Amino acid sequence: MSERKLFAHELEARLDEVLLLSLRQRSAEGPAALLEALPRAMQERVLHWAGVAAQTSDDLGWLIASLAAEQAAGLGPRLDDWVRAGLDAYDRSGLAATRRALNEFAEAHRTSSRHSREGIAFTAIEGRLSRFLHALDGRPLKLVSGPRAWTDSETLWLPERLEVAADAPGNRRLYKGIAALLWAQTRFGSFNIDPEPELERWPDREAALAWMAVFEAMRLEACIARELPGLALEIAGLRGPWPPELAAAADKLAQAQATAADSLACMAEIRTVGAGDTPTFPHIGAIDPIAARRVRAARIARELAVVRRALNVIAATDTKAGAADNPDYPPLAAEAGMQAVDPQADLQGDLSALPPAAREAAKSLIQDLGEIPPEALHPAGPGAWQPVAGVEESGVVSVTTRPDAFYDEWDYRRGSWRHGWCHLYEMKAPVGDHDWVDEVRTRHAHLIRSIRRRFEALRGEDKPQRRQFDGEEIDLDAQVEARADRKSGAEPSPRLFIHRRRIERSLAVMFMVDMSGSTKGWVNDAERESLVLLCEAIEALGDSYAIYGFSGWTRTHCDIYPVKRFADRYDAATRGRIAGIEARDYTRMGVAVRHLSGLLVRQNTRHKLLVTLSDGRPDDYGDEYRGRYGIEDTRRALLEAREKGIRSYCVTIDRHGADYLPQLYGPAHYSVIDDAKKLPQKIAEIYRKLTG
Amino acid sequence: MNTANPTRRADVRAELHAPATPLVRLASEPYYHATGDELAVFEAAARSCLPVMLKGPTGCGKTRFVEHMAWRLKRPLVTVACHDDLTTADLVGRYLIVGDETVWMDGPLAAAVRAGAICYLDEIVEARKDTTVVIHPLTDSRRALPVEKHGEYIEAPHDFMLVISYNPGYQSVLKEMKPSTRQRFVALDFDYPDAEAEARIVAHEGGVDAATAAKLVKLGGLTRKLKGAGLDEGAGTRLLVHAAQLIASGMAPEIACIAAIARPLADEADTRDALDDLIRAVF
């Protein structure tokens, strides 16, 4: 193993010694501090050359030492050439020329190495790599760029740019290798044990973490090899053979039963014999167990609550549900075929009893803990999802004008309607900043063009197809030919008709836009941008569409904002109202669905579609609407819409709450966008799939 | 192949222009690996003269299952791949003008009804809406096919059976099956088989060893996680079988998988590259 690095004070003493600095009243403190970061071999080269130069002149020695401290890291193996070029210049033209020559050499080296290396930017591999990681097993990771490569077990950071390898494919492979090993940290349990007892015994925490990352990389590479041998081979190619003194550890950690504890054992071993320089490998990212374990603990708490809540619902729900026999609307997961499930039963083997979101949470728990902790299986524990009954709304907003309409609301606890319960107001939609729309259209000009092109193709044409066996019209040309053929004794073709291919796009779409307070900021921006893109797209298609915002504040104040009625054109006024959509109050969804489906049903089209854009579950001021009550009421409202021939679809920006969507909209009738930023890019595609 | 009906054989000359319906009689057992109770349910439905709907993603064995059942029940099979230009006449039949005469030509559905065959309408939602309604009288107690143009009302014999397939993964509201249609069928859910069964299928169908088949199945599973994240649908068993066949014929696994799996699944550059990475990772 190589010798350990020299610390700054040691370097300072050595420099002092070779340069006789104390005699000249100079201090090596600055250069020494810079040199501390270099590997030991490099430090020794610098000290060596400083001594050599000092034999010619004290000033030359000082110059070499101080410039080397700054530039050695960049020069790497060319340090010796650099010094020789400097000494050469000194011999010919003196000290000033030496400084110039050294700087020029370093500059030329920088430029040439930049040219000879083809770096890769994170943005160039982001899409490919995030899909790659998404396909791998385990909990999904979010991929972002940052100053160093590491993961907190939910987000994976990679450097902005890599130019370690000589060419672009090499750097691309390196990105993949780094990312794969970080993915493996979360997949194969690097954070499942607490490393602090070991880490605390190291004088230098950074060094300890670096060693931990190396040993874990050895173990994880072997884990990967068992599932994805091709990937492991590629990673091995990135690192070359392990240094001989580490080979034994690598073998040990490659065994199938090795865990993170074994990596810590290797650390303890090396600590007792005295760890030298930490070897650095380009493919090994950093490890930060404190941050990762904090994220992990929060996740475990969150997911325990989800699993527990699902089990509570299973335990608490009675089995006879009203609409359980409608195949399009699966009943609440709790009601659907789950009555047989004993919540205390052993879940470890079979998760299929759980609704999808809870199943994901359970899988994630198993990934973190190796099992679902028994305490999660006690249904009455904290996290019980029980609607708070009988909390009366306080602070009801006083309303002076008469509502535009009253709507019934479904109270699942009573199993009956509350008549005329919701007061609906059609408000005037405020007009926003016109410049904003222009800015969005400019910014997305390219996207808009491509969307329009694709959508125009979708619209298709009413193309007459000639010379068919059968069709709505007679193909005169073919008839004439056939008659001529027959006259001449040749066999006439039987293809004598024109068939018109009809377009069946008779579709009206209502966009119901969540304007609740929680959309403030970025979700609201994303909603508005998406609407602009949608309008551009739908204009190309010719479907009839409307946009209404909704928000409110208790049952006596449910507001609807017409942004674009079916009759409105997509003109400057409409665009202004899109810009004016803003985050307001709460999300009492049932009444909005009832009102808007009433408007939609009057459209004279074959197909009717209600698309909700929202950022979460139904909710209103006071606790009543927040829990199961709001979900049940909204579900009811969607069922009523369905009975009127309206299909519903929901696009949600929601990280946690997606569990209720299958119950509300049915499977495959919603999209969850985890990142609001992506909504504008995705919305047109969702619409195309939905109606294509 | 067999002609539609010996008694109502279309004019010989007409066959020059419009081929008669292919009525397939399966001589040997099509390999099918059952994954649940689908064999029993299908047989019971056949006994009770009930139509069957097969739901599931593409390439998971629906077509193969129908072939297998046709062989098992010893009935001929007529398969129609539905598309958005499929008209009622395409299914039921039409008059052709042959020389100076008009000649009636049975469509595949009419031919199947007459012959007491299994008629398999693959991807029924792709057909035009007005086309779908012609199957209604066949799917209720009437069990008959009215052929208005020909002034005929063909009653289905006991052995006639209607089977449709449907991929609920599509999200288009325009391509949803109406409840009035779907509630006429006994439905069987198809999904990708579990890894072990799928490996067995891939090994058998593709002619590769168990280890290669397992790797292909692993790869298939990874691509299925990309559903909704770059892909509309992951690789079905069919694609895995295709890759296996290329490998069995001597092609390097990576190249075979890129050609048979990655390219058919994705055009978009990032997704395509990610699939290539997955292939390299697995092999």
Ligand SMILES: Nc1ncnc2c1ncn2[C@@H]1O[C@H](COP(=O)(O)OP(=O)(O)O)[C@@H](O)[C@H]1O
């Ligand atoms: N359960 C199965 N048993 C046997 N072969 C299967 C099975 N599932 C899939 N396959 C293979 O996959 C191929 C595609 O299946 P296919 O029936 O055409 O799919 P689908 O009709 O569902 O789109 C078949 O040709 C067969 O090789």
Ligand SMILES: [Mg+2]
């Ligand atoms: Mg098929």
